[in-house]
Amino acid sequence: MGPERAKKLMSAGDAVERFVRPGCMLGIGGMHMHNNPMALIREVVRQAKRIGTLVTSPSANINADLLIGAGLVDEIYCSYVGFEHLGLAPNFRAAVEQKKIRVREGDEAAVVYGLRAGMSSLPFIPLPRGLELAQTSKVNTLDFKTTTDPFTGDSVLCLRPIKPDVSFIHCQKADAHGNGIFEGSKFTDVDMAKASDKVILQVEEIVSDDYIEKNASKVAIPAMLVDAVVHAPFGCHPTSSHSYYTYDEPHLLEYLKACKEGFDAYLQKYVRGPRSHEEYLKVVGEHTLANLKEGR
Amino acid sequence: MQPTVADIMAVAMSHHMKNGEVAIMGAYSAIPMMACRLAQLTHAPDLTFIAGGSGAVNPKLRPMVQSSCDWKLLTAESVLPLSDVIDLEARPEIDVFFAGGLQVDKFGNCNLVCVGDWANPKLRGPGSVGLPFLSRAGRFVIYTNAHNKRLFVEKVDFLSGPGFLDGISYEKRKPIGSGPSLVVTPLCTFGFGRDRTMELRTVHPEVTVQQVIENTGFQLKPPATVPETTLPTGEELELLAKIDPKGVARNSVR
Numbered sequence: 218m219g220p221e222r223a224k225k226l227m228s229a230g231d232a233v234e235r236f237v238r239p240g241c242m243l244g245i246g247g248m249h250m251h252n253n254p255m256a257l258i259r260e261v262v263r264q265a266k267r268i269g270t271l272v273t274s275p276s277a278n279i280n281a282d283l284l285i286g287a288g289l290v291d292e293i294y295c296s297y298v299g300f301e302h303l304g305l306a307p308n309f310r311a312a313v314e315q316k317k318i319r320v321r322e323g324d325e326a327a328v329v330y331g332l333r334a335g336m337s338s339l340p341f342i343p344l345p346r347g348l349e350l351a352q353t354s355k356v357n358t359l360d361f362k363t364t365t366d367p368f369t370g371d372s373v374l375c376l377r378p379i380k381p382d383v384s385f386i387h388c389q390k391a392d393a394h395g396n397g398i399f400e401g402s403k404f405t406d407v408d409m410a411k412a413s414d415k416v417i418l419q420v421e422e423i424v425s426d427d428y429i430e431k432n433a434s435k436v437a438i439p440a441m442l443v444d445a446v447v448h449a450p451f452g453c454h455p456t457s458s459h460s461y462y463t464y465d466e467p468h469l470l471e472y473l474k475a476c477k478e479g480f481d482a483y484l485q486k487y488v489r490g491p492r493s494h495e496e497y498l499k500v501v502g503e504h505t506l507a508n509l510k511e512g513r
Numbered sequence: 514m515q516p517t518v519a520d521i522m523a524v525a526m527s528h529h530m531k532n533g534e535v536a537i538m539g540a541y542s543a544i545p546m547m548a549c550r551l552a553q554l555t556h557a558p559d560l561t562f563i564a565g566g567s568g569a570v571n572p573k574l575r576p577m578v579q580s581s582c583d584w585k586l587l588t589a590e591s592v593l594p595l596s597d598v599i600d601l602e603a604r605p606e607i608d609v610f611f612a613g614g615l616q617v618d619k620f621g622n623c624n625l626v627c628v629g630d631w632a633n634p635k636l637r638g639p640g641s642v643g644l645p646f647l648s649r650a651g652r653f654v655i656y657t658n659a660h661n662k663r664l665f666v667e668k669v670d671f672l673s674g675p676g677f678l679d680g681i682s683y684e685k686r687k688p689i690g691s692g693p694s695l696v697v698t699p700l701c702t703f704g705f706g707r708d709r710t711m712e713l714r715t716v717h718p719e720v721t722v723q724q725v726i727e728n729t730g731f732q733l734k735p736p737a738t739v740p741e742t743t744l745p746t747g748e749e750l751e752l753l754a755k756i757d758p759k760g761v762a763r764n765s766v767r
Contacts, residue, residue, distance in 0.1 A: 248566045248595070249540065249582040275595065275642055276540060276566055276582070297625075299639030301540050302579040302765075306639065313637040322626070324641040324673070329599045345603040347648030347689050350675040353641055356631050401584045402567050403594045459584040513584065 225446045226393045229494055232417045232445035233260040236383050240269040240291075244381030244413055245280045246406040247456060249301050250464040253280040254385035254419045256452035256494040262287045263489060270294055272381055274405045275325040278456060279472060282306040283488070285318060286480050294321035294360070294379070296328050303469055307476035322357040324348075327376060331360070332405060334378035335412030341375045349374040384413035387453055388438060389461060391420045392429045395443025396436045401459020407437050417445045419452045421461050449494050451506055462509040468501070516745045518766040520753050521717050522697045523548040524745045526654060529695050530609065532557040537602065537650075538611035539565040539643050540581045543762035545611040545656060547753065550574050554752050563601070565643070568593040577757040579765075602646040610643075610650035612693075616669045617655055619710045619731040621676025621693030623647070624669035631671055644674030652694040658766050660698040662730035677709035699766050701725050702742055715742040 227235075237243065243261075247253035258280050261268070268290045273281050275296045282298060284290050286308030298309040312318040323331075326348050334342035343366065348354075354361035354374055366373045386409060389400040395418050399406070410416045418438065423446070429436060452458070455468035475483035491497040498506065516524075526548035530536060534557070538545040542565060549562035553571075564572050565581040569589035578585050593601075601607060614623035615638045623644055629635035647653050653674075657664055676693045677683045683692070696703035696711060700720045703711040713735040716722060722739050745753065757763045 249580055251580070251582045251584070295640055297540070297640035297642040299540070301581065302543075310637045314634055322631070322640070324645050325595075325599065325643040326645055329596050333596065345649065347675075348645045350648045350672070350678070350686065351641060351645035352626075352631075352672040353645060401587060402569075402582060402592060404566060404568075404582070405595045407594060408596055457584060459587070463584070464580070 222394060224393065225395050225443060226423070227445050227447065229256045229260040229419070229447045229449060232447050233257060233264055233266065236415045236417055236444060237261060237266045238382060239267045241382040242270040242272060243268045244272045244384035244409045245277070246274055246384065246386040246404065246409055247278070247280055247453070248274050248276045248402070248404040250278050250456040250469065251402070252387045252404065252406070252458060253278055253453050253456040254387040255280065255454060255456060256449035257385040257417060257419050257447065258283055259488045259494070259497060261289065262484065265289065267291065272379055273298070274409065275328045278306070279469065282308045285309050285312050286476060287484060290318055292319040292321060294323055296323045296325050300469065300473065303466070304473060307473060308480070321360055322353050323360070324351065324353045327353065327360060328379070329405060329408070331376050331379035332408040332412045334376060335380040336408055339378060341377060343373045343375050379412055381409070381413040383415040383417065384409050385417050385419060386410050386438065387419045387458065389421045389458060390424045391418055391446055392424055392426055393446060394440035395438070395446045396429045396440045397438035397443065398432065398435045399437050399459070403437055410438050410442050415444045416442050417447060418443045419447045419449050421450055421452065421458055423448050451498055452494060454501060454506070454509070457513070461513060462506070463512040465505065465509055514750050514754065516750060517763045518699050518717065519544050519763045520745050520750065521742055522656065522699070522766065523551055523753060524749055525697050525702050525742055526656065527552040527555065528743065529654060530557050530560050533559045534608035535606050536560065536562040536609040536611065537565065537607050538562070538581070541613070542581055542611055543577065543579055543765055545654070546572070546574060547577065547756055547762045550756050551749065551752055555749065563598060566595060568595060568598055574756055576759065577761045579761055602643065603649060608651040610647055610653040612644055612647055612653050612655050612674050613657055614673065616664060616666045617657065617696070618666050618669045620678060620680050621655060621696070621705065621711065622669045622672055622678065623655065623674035623676065624671045625673045626671040628670055641673035647674040647676070648689060650690045652691045655693055655696040657698045660700040661728050666730040677705070680709040683709060700728065713739055715740050717742045718744065
């Protein structure tokens with residue numbers, strides 16, 4: 218009925234080539250070792266796209282650390298980059314200590330309120346009292362400023378809005394137009410999608426228009442925000458995709474070891490070697506993937 | 514059944530929680546989660562706890578997991594997007610915040626950012642995440658999985674989570690909450706004295722006061738006798754074994 222809608226379904230390669238401008242501000246979703254849009258991240262490395270500013274959810278993991286390790290990130294605006302119970306993020310740590318990357322120091326408030334300002338087109342956002350006591354705002358005077366509350370005359374700490382040029386978001390299901398459903402935690406991913414100029418949505422499963430019609434109230438990311446839909450089963454590996462598969466702890470430990478003993482070999486084996494996400498999954502192996510699904 | 518170090522730590526935190534309170538924890542918080550679940554199953558059925566980034570409210574911990582954002586935590590009462598969790602952190606809802614750090618100083622200030630100068634760090638840590646919200650929590654509990662002089666320092670190199678600041682100027686800052694109330698380490702528990710510095714309250718079984726002094730980077734003035742940390746009761750141990758049968762949290766401290 219009527220003319221056909223625009224096709225947003227494309228490969229990770231095409232989406233990254235088309236929407237990631239060298240030097241851009243890239244937002245990446247997922248929290249800790251969960252819902253990281255890794256198929257898209259690996260594609261950025263294959264295409265060697267320079268990222269001007271990487272902005273992450275309040276807790277970044279391998280999504281940020283891999284891009285930094287590949288030497289592609291000029292600046293990061295972040296609140297946490299680490300591997301939770303598995304340890305520190307080696308590439309992030311080394312890059313900061315060796316001054317190979319600029320840090321715009323943030324915290325959870327910076328990310329969440331910054332995205333809130335970004336997605337609502339607020340010129341800036343004042344913060345609740347007390348947050349000025351932390352040192353974050355003293356070392357990041359680009360994003361934090363103090364002004365006068367026009368109502369009370371009190372001094373108030375404010376934040377610059379976060380408006381990524383493009384964001385990578387992973388959710389579990391979407392239709393071909395980009396109506397996205399999370400089957401688990403949403404973290405700050407919906408906020409990031411709303412704050413971004415362009416959104417590439419990576420999904421486990423493409424569902425029919427009919428499925429979306431019957432589950433419209435579950436759609437958290439409306440298609441109008443989405444520019445590309447990338448179908449990437451196991452696209453979060455080695456992190457988890459909520460309700461689909463758990464994170465691959467042995468792989469994450471292999472990654473952490475490789476950071477110290479030869480990161481190029483890791484990149485060659487898992488990122489630059491495989492030419493596509495499908496080839497990457499073959500390197501990881503069916504057996505491993507089946508176990509992660511079992512362990513979700 | 515012998516209690517593990519994590520059991521002893523969890524019980525100390527559990528006893529600190531009151532019925533009807535709301536607690537929140539962040540990354541790497543398996544022991545605080547276990548402590549809150551234990552409190553719910555013993556003296557505090559109406560305790561609410563929010564498992565950090567997952568947004569899960571009152572996760573049942575079936576099973577116990579390491580990661581604060583695991584899907585398995587979503588067997589819970591509700592699951593909030595993170596921006597809703599932040600709204601709660603900004604409102605007066607949160608009675609108890611669980612915090613940690615790369616460094617913790619004698620005033621209960623926490624640092625998750627760096628060792629050394631921020632612009633020229635000797636060690637870059639992960640980052641502050643939710644610690645700045647300590648300034649707004651009713652009170653907060655500091656827990657650590659290690660106890661040494663690198664961690665417990667005279668003064669933090671970076672202030673991620675404000676405790677009693679420098680002690681003297683704290684009141685002048687018109688604090689919102691009442692600051693740090695309890696510190697639980699693998700060796701001991703600390704409270705805070707009138708001068709707003711850490712005071713040794715109890716030592717865990719088989720730990721000496723001397724051992725705590727030698728592993729703490731600021732001066733302690735312990736009283737002549739320091740009591741032993743309250744051990745888990747038989748009932749508590751049974752519940753801990755039920756909450757975490759595989760020892761994910763219970764065996765997480767050596």
